[in-house]
Amino acid sequence: MAKLIKSEALILRRFRHGDTSLVIHAFTREKGRVPFIAKGARIGGKRAPVPLIPVVLLEFVWSPSIKSELQLLREVSLVDGFGPIHQDFERLAWAQAAIETLGRTLTGEEPYEELFSETVSYLKSLAESGGRPENLLYRFRLKALQELGYGINLAVPEEPSAQFYFSAKAGRVFTRKNKVRGAIPVGLGAWKLLGAVGRSGYGEVQRLRIPAKATDQIESILDAAYRHAFERWAPLESLKLLDLSKQHGGLDHAALNS
Numbered sequence: 001m002a003k004l005i006k007s008e009a010l011i012l013r014r015f016r017h018g019d020t021s022l023v024i025h026a027f028t029r030e031k032g033r034v035p036f037i038a039k040g041a042r043i044g045g046k047r048a049p050v051p052l053i054p055v056v057l058l059e060f061v062w063s064p065s066i067k068s069e070l071q072l073l074r075e076v077s078l079v080d081g082f083g084p085i086h087q088d089f090e091r092l093a094w095a096q097a098a099i100e101t102l103g104r105t106l107t108g109e110e111p112y113e114e115l116f117s118e119t120v121s122y123l124k125s126l127a128e129s130g131g132r133p134e135n136l137l138y139r140f141r142l143k144a145l146q147e148l149g150y151g152i153n154l155a156v157p158e159e160p161s162a163q164f165y166f167s168a169k170a171g172r173v174f175t176r177k178n179k180v181r182g183a184i185p186v187g188l189g190a191w192k193l194l195g196a197v198g199r200s201g202y203g204e205v206q207r208l209r210i211p212a213k214a215t216d217q218i219e220s221i222l223d224a225a226y227r228h229a230f231e232r233w234a235p236l237e238s239l240k241l242l243d244l245s246k247q248h249g250g251l252d253h254a255a256l257n258s
Contacts, residue, residue, distance in 0.1 A: 003064075004061050004062065004063060004074065005030065005031065005061070005062055005063075005064055006030075006059065006060070006061045007028040007029050007030035007031060007059070007060055008028065008029045008030075008057060008058070008059055008060075008079060008116070008120075009026040009027065009028045009029070009034075009057075009058050009059065009060040010026060010027045010054070010055075010056075010057060010058070010099065010102070010116070010119060010120075011024055011025075011026050011052060011053060011054045011056070011058070011099075012025045012026060012027055012033070012054065012099060012102055012103040012106070013025040013054075013103055014052065014053075014054075017037065020039070020040045021037060021038060021039045021040060022037075022038045022052060023035065023036070023037055023038075023070065024036045024037075024038055024052065024073070025103070026058075026060065027102050027106055027112075027116060027119070028060065028116075029111070029113055029116045029117075030111060030113075031109050031111060032106065032108065032109045032110040032111045032112055033106040033107065033108065033109065033110075034062075034071055034109060035069055035070050035071065036060070036062060036070060036071050036072070036073040037068075037070040037071070037072055037073065038052060038073040038076070039072070039073075050076045050077065050078055051078065051081065052076065054095075054096060054099045055082055055085055055086065055092065055095045055096060055099060055123065056078065056080070056081050056082065057078075057079040057080040057081075057082070057120060057123070058076055058077065058078060058079060059075075059076070059077045059078075059079050060073055060075070060076060061073075061074050061075035061076075062074055080120075080123075080124070082095070082123050082124070082126075082127045083127070084127045084128070085123065085126055085127050089242075089245060090133070090242060090245070091126055091127070091129070091133065093238050093239065093241055093242035093245070094126055094133040094134075094136070094137055094238075094242070095122075095123055095126050096238040097137055097236045097238040097239050098119060098122055098123070098137065098140050098144075099238075100236050100237060100238050101140075101141065101144060101226075101236065102115075102119065102144070104230060104233070105144065105148055105229075105230055112147055112148070114147050115143070115144060115147035115148070118140065118143045118144070118147065119140070121202060122136060122137075122139075122140040122202065125202035125203070125206075129206060130206065131206060132205075132206045132207075132208070134210075134215070135197060135205045135206055135208055135210065136202055136205060136206065138194070138197045138205070138218060138222065139197050139198070139200065139202060139205050141222050141226070142194075142197060142198045142222070143198075145222075145225055145226070145229065148229070150171065150225065150228075150229040151171065152171050152172070152194075152198075152221070152225055153171055153172040154191075154194060154195040154198050154199075155172070155195075156173075156188075156191060156192060156195065157173060157174070157175055159175050161175050161176065161188065162187065162188050163176065163185060163186075163187060163188070164185070164186050164187075164188065164191055165179035165180070165183035165184065165185055165186070166183055166184050166185075166186050166191075166221050166224065167179075167180045167182065167183040168182075168224040168225050168227065168228035168229075169182070169228055171225070173186060173191055184220055184221070184224055185217075186217045186220075186221060187213070187214070187217060189211075189214055190213070190214035190217035190218055190221075191217075193208065193210050193214050193218065194218050194221060196208060197218075223235070
């Protein structure tokens, strides 16, 4: 029998399999993205009720298989449930936005241990957050791009200017006279604030006050960077649900944990 593997894990996606089992795609600290079969994990199965849902830090033990893409999940234990997140729909939406980002960008069994630690730090900060969760997500998205090999150069050009142009292809800003095709305009203030987000820890970044105009520009920069790096990138469904919740007075948590 092959040696069992043990690793912390975050669930990215899950699907029903038969009457009692689940197929789970998880981001593991040791092995990167791994697909699992969790036999008896659904209600009515034999497995003990550990919450096999996103936004929960788990420890997986599994049998490696060379015959099947799906790895057999043998044991699951809870490491951190991030309780305050699951008690608040808005926090859950911000948390799920990070999980959704990982689900769209991670491929294959490449470890990305720093990105795993970054994700756990983001979720812990969100659970303890006193406000401005959007700032936390800006930092997470910047760090995820960096760890995945598409980092943004946040340096401010030496040539003074109140207006720059961000090129997702180049991963940096240009001044008006040397801007490149497809670059998007960004004010000096917004660019400096994005730099502050990138340099700050999660505790510090929550204290940054970002005006609405700068917020729009920062989101445009991050969206452009992700569209360039990852084919068919689209707005995050979790944040679309959050907007709907604000418009219609709340939605069910199940919409985010499905």
